[in-house]
Amino acid sequence: MSKIKKNQLISELMTKNPDVLSKGAKVSEAAAIMREKRHHHIPIVSGKKLVGMFTFTDLMRIDYSSALNQDSREVMADIDSRHNIADFMTEQLVKIKEKDTIFEAAKALSSGNFHSLPVVDADDNLIGLITSSDVIRFLADLR
Numbered sequence: 046m047s048k049i050k051k052n053q054l055i056s057e058l059m060t061k062n063p064d065v066l067s068k069g070a071k072v073s074e075a076a077a078i079m080r081e082k083r084h085h086h087i088p089i090v091s092g093k094k095l096v097g098m099f100t101f102t103d104l105m106r107i108d109y110s111s112a113l114n115q116d117s118r119e120v121m122a123d124i125d126s127r128h129n130i131a132d133f134m135t136e137q138l139v140k141i142k143e144k145d146t147i148f149e150a151a152k153a154l155s156s157g158n159f160h161s162l163p164v165v166d167a168d169d170n171l172i173g174l175i176t177s178s179d180v181i182r183f184l185a186d187l188r
Contacts, residue, residue: 055150056143058183059164062115064173066099068131072107073121075099075130077179086161086174089134093170095163107133142163144173151180 064078065088075087079101089097108120139153141162150162154177164173 049105054143054184055088055164055175056173058150058179059143060179061173061174063088063171063174065171066130067091068096068129068134069118070130071121071125072104072128072130072133073120073125074151076104076108077171078123079104079160085177088163088174089130090171094112095140095165095169096136096169097131097136098138098159099117099130099134100159100161103133103135130133139168141175142166147180149174151184154180 047089064082066074068077068089068091070089077086078084087099088095089099107124108117115147135176139157139162141150141153142162143164143166153162154160160177162175163171164175166172
């Protein structure tokens with residue numbers, strides 16, 4: 046890998062201003078975003094501050110509609126009546142700064158059991174998101 050590409054900044058590759066939800070959001074809101082926009086990761090914020098991440102895997106853990114052969118809308122209504130997104134989000138996140146490099150993102154993604162890295166500023170305000178798919182596309186373009 047060339048030194049220039051390896052040192053490319055995350056800020057040049059990340060998704061800026063990703064779709065987010067607040068801690069009080071309903072699980073069905075996350076499910077709708079994931080279904081309609083084909084996202085697998087939704088950062089959870091309080092104001093601009095990153096407070097968690099809700100993933101497609103989290104959704105699959107709590108959506109029992111298939112297991113019980115029930116309508117997914119009824120299951121989401123039941124979950125929404127008793128919980129919000131904060132009850133299921135991951136709070137302990139590995140984060141990356143916008144001045145970090147693609148190499149640092151690749152190392153972090155390869156060392157954990159997750160597929161996205163929130164990009165934050167010095168105050169932990171969310172400014173972007175980079176996924177393992179972003180890194181793979183970047184590597185595929187190297188030639």
